[in-house]
Amino acid sequence: MxxxxxxxxxxxxxxxxxxxxxxxxxxxxxxxxxxxxxxxxxxxxxxxxxxxxxxxxxxxxxxxxxxxxxxxxxxxxxxxxxxxxxxxxxxxxxxxxxxxxxxxxxxxxxxxxxxxxxxxxxxxxxxxxxxxxxxxxxxxxxxxxxxxxxxxxxxxxxxxxxxxxxxxxxxxxxxxxxxxxxxxxxxxxxxxxxxxxxxxxxxxxxxxxxxxxxxxxxxxxxxxxxGAGNVHIYVDESADFTQAIPIIINSKTQRIGVCNAAEKLLVHEAVAQEFLPLVAKALEEFDVELRTDERAYTILSEAGFTPLQADDEDWDTEYLDYILGVRVVRDMQEAIDHINTHSTHHTEAIISQNYEAIEEFTRSIDSAVIMVNASTRFTDGSQFGFGAExxxxxxxxxxxxxxxxxxxxxxxxxxxxxxxxxx
Missing domain, CATH: 3.40.605.10 (Aldehyde Dehydrogenase; Chain A, domain 1)
Incomplete structure (x- = not known):
């Protein structure tokens, strides 16, 4: 032996x-x-x-x-x-x-x-x-x-x-x-x-x-x-931007090396043109690199930002760094499909003021924790009242x-x- x-x-x-x-x-x-x-x-x-x-x-x-x-x-x-x-x-x-x-x-x-x-x-x-x-x-x-x-x-x-x-x-x-x-x-x-x-x-x-x-x-x-944390935040068309931006900043930047830090941002196409430049400006303060799909790349480039184009590997990567993958989705179903395909089933979040959308998202996402209008950083044993985890x-x-x-x-x-x- x-x-x-x-x-x-x-x-x-x-x-x-x-x-x-x-x-x-x-x-x-x-x-x-x-x-x-x-x-x-x-x-x-x-x-x-x-x-x-x-x-x-x-x-x-x-x-x-x-x-x-x-x-x-x-x-x-x-x-x-x-x-x-x-x-x-x-x-x-x-x-x-x-x-x-x-x-x-x-x-x-x-x-x-x-x-x-x-x-x-x-x-x-x-x-x-x-x-x-x-x-x-x-x-x-x-x-x-x-x-x-x-x-x-x-x-x-x-x-x-x-x-x-x-x-x-x-x-x-x-x-x-x-x-x-x-x-x-x-x-x-x-x-x-x-x-x-x-x-x-x-x-x-x-x-x-x-x-x-x-x-x-x-x-x-x-x-x-x-699980590793390829964590997603979905910004719905009914999202309150004054809530959404602080949630994204906190989820991504409070501590980058933890499994509940946000790694991907999905934005409904109905609000992407207005919202993406706002969140990109907020993330600039923390030197967060954005890796985007084509639609997000076009919107941000036209707004004067310099994102990078994501490749297929990006959508499955837990960065643990000042990097955020960004994608524009047609609707919530596309967001759900993307998350369930690429997630590590750790934590996902929805930012929305639409009760029906929230209920559909929480029923459809196959992850251990789902946050509604709150930071993904709350997925933690001490935050849940366990003292430790x-x-x-x-x-x-x-x-x-x-x-x-x-x-x-x-x-x-x-x-x-x-x-x-x-x-």
Whole structure:
């Protein structure tokens, strides 16, 4: 057997032993454990910032894009913000033990379906050190062990973070194996997690489309795919321009390196002549490059702008940069068809004052989240009230959209009888 696979299996086995203790802890005990972790992280946030500066310097030297550098940055301010998100998780209801449904059978038996932890959860992600704290909070609160592979770019940041978390766990008498990393094994560690069937109960990949596809193609453990974000905004003929422009600016430019940032803009032909120059002027302030279809190119060129013409590949690209694809559509149905063809099924938005158009759009779009007259940047676990998120699922399983505490649980059935036997 491959040595790395054996090591990861052993690590997962130790995590399962630690998880059994966590599973039996009360909500108050889990909350106290998380509070101690948060306190230690706040006290030693400078250590994480120093480690992150090493990762940032190396990433710049390797030519990492601006969008990915933004994801990688984990300075003291961002560490403290993540800790606040962890504290928000503490305040949430504990999903473990929640009754999903109950059935009274004709023979007098009582069946109860309730939530239980997944067990040992693993996660693979790239250049997102904040995710480390998010998943630790969600895992501990929901009674799960967590094993992470945080990627080479954030290796120093994640190592510093885990040292602090382990110290806090140890001080609370908790086995540090409940939170661990396979970063020391590099890519082989990630591959071993994918093959650790029977040792890892759930694997969640979060990152580029190529990473997620690789995990989906190669994993033998159960996975939940989180999606890349080829996010669309459709501006309907009834759109309020005073709403539309700030929404587009916020969706595209607030943070470019995140999966809920807008990547494509579709505009109804009835308003394109008037609207496109307005939005192009607003985007100029942020140096956003526009890649357009022929109709949008003509409108913007005649208005004095210098867009680029999009090619077929553009419509399927998640830029994670100051780039926006722009297309003029005949009507909403063409917008819907375009989105359902090219979307990664993450988040789409409609800007419209027509109730019927809004209802048709929300019924017809095959994505996890649909925003109506609001920024796509709201697709986020913390914004949804989850405190933190494991990722944003684009699958059509029990978890779709931002994943929080409940998505880290499964259910079991308990049948209460009084001596019944089946005839």
């Amino acid at each position: 491959n040595e790395v696979l054996q090591s990861v299996q052993n690590q997962a086995s130790r995590a399962r032993v630690a998880q059994k203790k966590l599973e039996k802890m009360s909500t108050d005990e889990k909350d106290a454990l998380l509070q101690a972790v948060c306190d230690e992280l706040e006290k030693r946030a400078d250590e994480i910032e120093i480690a992150n500066a090493i990762d940032m310097s190396a990433a710049r030297a390797e030519g990492m894009s601006q969008g990915l550098l933004d994801r990688l940055l984990f300075n003291k301010q961002r560490v403290l913000a993540s800790v606040q998100g962890m504290r928000a998780v503490i305040a949430l209801p504990d999903p473990v033990g929640q009754v999903v449904r109950g059935i009274n059978m004709d023979n007098g038996m009582r069946l109860i379906q309730s939530r239980v932890p997944m067990g040992v959860v693993a996660m693979i992600y790239e250049a997102r050190p904040n995710v480390t704290l998010d998943v630790i909070a969600l895992a501990l609160k929901s009674g799960n062990a967590i094993i992470v592979r945080g990627g080479h770019a954030a290796i120093e940041t994640n190592a510093a973070t885990l040292r602090i978390v382990h110290d806090a766990l140890h001080d609370q008498g908790m086995n540090p194996d409940i939170v661990s990393s396979v970063d020391e094994f590099g890519r082989e560690g990630a591959q071993a997690m994918m093959k650790a069937r029977g040792f890892i109960d759930l694997l969640v990949p979060r990152g580029s489309a190529s990473l997620i596809q690789y995990v989906a193609d190669n994993a033998t453990v159960p996975i939940i795919e989180t 494991l990722g944003i699922s684009t699958q059509k399983m029990h978890a779709r959209g931002p994943m929080g505490l409940q998505e880290l649980t499964t259910t079991h059935w308990v049948g209460y009888g009084t001596g019944q036997v089946r005839k």
